[in-house]
Amino acid sequence: MAGLAGNGERPFPPGDYDAVVVGSGPGGLQTAYFLERLGVRAACVSRDDGPGGMFRALPIFQRLLSWTKPDAPAERGTREYEWYDHNSLVAAEPSHAALVAAEMDRAYAVPSRPEMERGLAAFAERAPVRVRYGCTWESTRRLDDGRLALATSDGEYRCRAAVFALGVTEPWRSPIPGIEHAPHYVETRPPREYAGATVLVVGKRNSGFEIADGLLPWARRVLLVSPRPVDTSVLALTSVRVRYMQPLEDSAAGGGTVVLDAAVDRVERTAEGWRVHARGTTHPGDHLLEADHAIAATGFAAPLRDLPGLGVATVAQGRMPALTPYWESIGAPGVFFAGNVTQAATGLRRHANVGSSAAVHGFRYNARVLAERLAATLGGTVPERRRLAADEVVPFLLGEATRAPELWAQKGYLARVVLLAGDGGPRDGGVVPLAHFVDEPGPDAVAVAVELSGGGEIFPGVYLRRGGRVDAHDLPGDALNRFDGDEHRRALAALLA
Amino acid sequence: MIDAESLAPLALFADLEPPQLHELAMTLDEERYPRDARILRQGMSGNAFHVILSGEASVRIDGSERARLVPGEFFGEVSILLGEPPTADVVAATEELRCAVLAGADFRALLLRHPSVLYRVLQTEARRLRNANRWQG
Numbered sequence: 001m002a003g004l005a006g007n008g009e010r011p012f013p014p015g016d017y018d019a020v021v022v023g024s025g026p027g028g029l030q031t032a033y034f035l036e037r038l039g040v041r042a043a044c045v046s047r048d049d050g051p052g053g054m055f056r057a058l059p060i061f062q063r064l065l066s067w068t069k070p071d072a073p074a075e076r077g078t079r080e081y082e083w084y085d086h087n088s089l090v091a092a093e094p095s096h097a098a099l100v101a102a103e104m105d106r107a108y109a110v111p112s113r114p115e116m117e118r119g120l121a122a123f124a125e126r127a128p129v130r131v132r133y134g135c136t137w138e139s140t141r142r143l144d145d146g147r148l149a150l151a152t153s154d155g156e157y158r159c160r161a162a163v164f165a166l167g168v169t170e171p172w173r174s175p176i177p178g179i180e181h182a183p184h185y186v187e188t189r190p191p192r193e194y195a196g197a198t199v200l201v202v203g204k205r206n207s208g209f210e211i212a213d214g215l216l217p218w219a220r221r222v223l224l225v226s227p228r229p230v231d232t233s234v235l236a237l238t239s240v241r242v243r244y245m246q247p248l249e250d251s252a253a254g255g256g257t258v259v260l261d262a263a264v265d266r267v268e269r270t271a272e273g274w275r276v277h278a279r280g281t282t283h284p285g286d287h288l289l290e291a292d293h294a295i296a297a298t299g300f301a302a303p304l305r306d307l308p309g310l311g312v313a314t315v316a317q318g319r320m321p322a323l324t325p326y327w328e329s330i331g332a333p334g335v336f337f338a339g340n341v342t343q344a345a346t347g348l349r350r351h352a353n354v355g356s357s358a359a360v361h362g363f364r365y366n367a368r369v370l371a372e373r374l375a376a377t378l379g380g381t382v383p384e385r386r387r388l389a390a391d392e393v394v395p396f397l398l399g400e401a402t403r404a405p406e407l408w409a410q411k412g413y414l415a416r417v418v419l420l421a422g423d424g425g426p427r428d429g430g431v432v433p434l435a436h437f438v439d440e441p442g443p444d445a446v447a448v449a450v451e452l453s454g455g456g457e458i459f460p461g462v463y464l465r466r467g468g469r470v471d472a473h474d475l476p477g478d479a480l481n482r483f484d485g486d487e488h489r490r491a492l493a494a495l496l497a
Numbered sequence: 498m499i500d501a502e503s504l505a506p507l508a509l510f511a512d513l514e515p516p517q518l519h520e521l522a523m524t525l526d527e528e529r530y531p532r533d534a535r536i537l538r539q540g541m542s543g544n545a546f547h548v549i550l551s552g553e554a555s556v557r558i559d560g561s562e563r564a565r566l567v568p569g570e571f572f573g574e575v576s577i578l579l580g581e582p583p584t585a586d587v588v589a590a591t592e593e594l595r596c597a598v599l600a601g602a603d604f605r606a607l608l609l610r611h612p613s614v615l616y617r618v619l620q621t622e623a624r625r626l627r628n629a630n631r632w633q634g
Contacts, residue, residue: 175500231606247565263516279516300498313593315527317500317524322529332529333592346528350542438542439535454602456543472541472582 009453011130011497012043014155016228018378020045022137022150022375023165025053026120027339029129030089031163031362034371036129043159044129045138045152045380050495054169060188061214062113065206065239067358069109070101071290082405086361087111089123090368090405091121096126113297139306148310148334154453161374165338168358172301172319178267182274182294185211189410191218198223200276200289202299204230206240211297212247212257219254222247223289226283227263247299262287267294302341318415320344325433328364336374342366344371347413348435350461350472355413365406365414369431385428393418393426394492398484401460401475406431407450415447415463420496438463438470446496460488499527499597503550507569509621510614524607525597530589536596537573537587546573546600547587552594557586565590572619577601 021032024046032044048056064087070076072084088100100119101169104111111119115454123129128419134286143149143158150157185207199219201208204226230248235241241365250257262278274294279286283406301319308314311324311332321337323345324328329335337344343358345436356362376382388396399417400407407414421444429445437447444466451461451474459477463470475483475491501522504510510518527550530608531535538541539558547554548571556564556572566572576583599607608615 030569051557104502135571224524227516229520261520263519279514281516281520284514284516313529316498319498324531330529346526346598348542348545349601351544352600438538470541471604 003431005151009269010132010134011488012045014134014152014157015313016382017041017043017157017159019161019163019374020150020157020159021163021165021338023053023339024048024051024124024129024131024133025055025165025167025169025339026089026360027167027342027363028053028131028163028165028358029120029124029127030367031132031165031338031371032129033089033123033127034368035374035380036127038371038375038380038383040375040378042370043132043139043156043157045135048155049132049133050121051129051131051166052120054167055113055120057113058169058186059113059207059210060185061191063108064113065242066118066361067109067239067446068101068104068111070104070106076101079405080403082361083403083408086359086409087116087167088119088359090364091123091127094492096123099123099126106181137305140310141312142404145336149377158363160277160378161334161336162371163336163338163374164302164304164341166341168300168302168320168340168343170301170303171296172299173266173296174202174298175268176264177218177266178269179296179298181269182267182296185297188295191215194219194293196220197292198273198290199293200225200274200291201295201297201344202226202267202276203229203299204259205297205299206243206253207299208297209243209247210245211295213243216250216257220293223260223262223291224277225262225264225276225278225287225289227261229261229282230259237268239495260287260289283454287349299432302337306334307335315344323436325371326438338367338370339363345413345433347433348438349412351412351451352454353412355410356415357410361405361409362413365410365431366485368406371416372430383430385430388418388426388428390425393420393496394447394489395426395484397446398460398492400452401448401483401488402481404431404450407448411450411452411458412461415449415461417445417447420446437465440469440473459483462492464495498523499525503513503527504597507527507550509548509569509571509614510607510619512617515563517611521607521611524603525599528596528598530594531598532589532590532594533593534589536585536589536594537583537585539584539586540582543573543576543583543587546577546599546601546604546607547596548598550591550595554594555588555590557588558584560586567590567609571618571621574604574622577604578612 019042021044035042066086069084074080076098099122103115127496198221251259265277271291274288313331415434446462460475554566
């Protein structure tokens with residue numbers, strides 16, 4: 001098994017490290033991989049007995065939403081291919097890349113849960129990413145010297161930086177009286193057990209519609225209830241539409257599915273099943289709904305345990321940590337987050353885009369950027385960035401805007417930087433969070449991000465820092481999304497002149 | 498997503514019935530900013546509507562404070578309505594600033610769906626215009 005040394009000894013015994021990563025889902029594996037490559041003295045621990053995190057069990061109906069195209073315009077193993085494969089972890093070595101694509105049976109353009117789990121396990125084995133499995137993080141405290149101490153089932157780990165990659169997978173219920181008695185989404189039973197039954201789902205987000213879609217061939221009726229109406233015009237361009245559209249069509253045609261905009265006042269258990277009291281929002285009026293089964297599809301929380309007591313501020317009703325652009329806790333220095341929970345960092349919000357940090361194809365790049373940041377502060381190896389000739393700067397940046405998977409996945413969140421000042425002329429400054437580049441002082445430099453407007457147009461954004469002041473400029477879009485032609489070269493060169 | 502209880506005391510939403518308040522709570526996000534964090538950036542970014550839940554924010558033009566915003570007050574709406582970058586920085590002025598935040602793309606729908614919220618936004622804009630006129634006079 002990945003993570004076990006050949007002699008059967010478990011890696012990373014309790015003790016002192018520069019960094020500790022908690023979790024062995026995609027966020028934890030990706031962060032641990034890059035920390036190891038960058039020479040950071042880091043331990044990785046997980047309560048699970050193997051890699052995969054939430055993909056060892058979820059999604060309930062066993063099919064992911066995000067694409068992986070086994071054959072694509074770019075070759076597997078190349079950096080350009082990453083944009084066509086939204087599920088594999090990324091690696092410097094081509095043999096460790098695109099491993100979810102290798103597992104797919106191509107029945108769909110999105111992998112099944114087992115294919116995803118196998119792809120993650122293959123990454124952990126090949127890289128290899130060493131993990132101390134079966135080691136449960138239990139509590140956290142701040143030491144007198146400022147370091148963190150993590151108590152685990154195996155003993156205490158002390159470190160300067162802790163990276164929590166725990167997913168947003170703890171079942172969470174809205175504060176509705178009685179809903180605590182209803183099974184949560186994660187407790188949904190095999191679909192055949194709902195055959196011929198009326199099922200009431202509280203919640204109309206992704207997980208609610210996943211249940212509705214999965215039960216269409218089985219249930220007699222499915223009732224979905226929550227206050228907010230579904231906006232199909234927004235849904236149409238998102239990956240979750242596949243779960244929404246069939247139940248919505250069924251509802252619109254009166255096929256047995258009911259999608260109701262109503263605030264749920266309380267949920268009651270009855271002798272026959274469940275009764276729900278609700279009040280309409282889109283159309284005012286009281287509703288009394290009866291069902292054989294009720295399921296709370298009201299979302300998830302990050303399992304923060306005692307971290308709020310350490311000063312970790314939270315948002316979203318305590319479900320997620322409030323984060324800086326580099327995914328460090330607001331309120332608890334040295335406490336970092338990786339994986340799905342990095343969606344809590346919203347970035348610059350210059351346009352409509354907020355990045356894709358809730359999905360693997362977004363947070364895998366956050367993990368690399370975070371690892372590089374930690375390497376710089378914890379004494380690891382800071383990646384050597386290449387010098388650029390003066391006439392290389394414009395084509396380099398526009399090439400990144402056209403092809404860099406980091407910038408395409410994390411639109412408006414991550415940016416490629418070129419340092420303009422300093423000895424030896426311009427130098428690649430790597431990929432950094434755009435909000436950090438804009439708000440923190442630094443030498444003269446230029447950053448390029450891929451932006452998405454509210455109208456759906458994709459175009460490069462240029463952020464020029466001179467004399468400590470940053471100005472933003474938008475370059476034009478392009479029908480073929482090529483931003484490296486003459487028009488763009490002239491426009492960027494004029495800005496840099 | 499935010500809890501409806503955080504929104505209920507705000508004058509901006511005072512006319513909404515509980516079901517509408519619950520619906521609105523699902524549309525808004527909760528965000529927290531440490532002191533000195535920039536939320537709107539003058540001439541650059543801030544495509545969201547912010548309502549202050551706790552803490553204070555400083556409105557700064559070219560580095561000079563022009564106004565102080567307190568719980569219940571809001572900012573970001575002018576930039577969304579005009580489709581232009583903000584004309585001021587808005588910076589967290591207390592140890593922590595907590596806001597309810599609506600993406601700019603959802604602001605029009607909020608106003609059209611809840612005319613009472615639209616009316617109260619207009620009242621505030623009218624007050625701000627009156628005060629600006631007095632100040633200039």
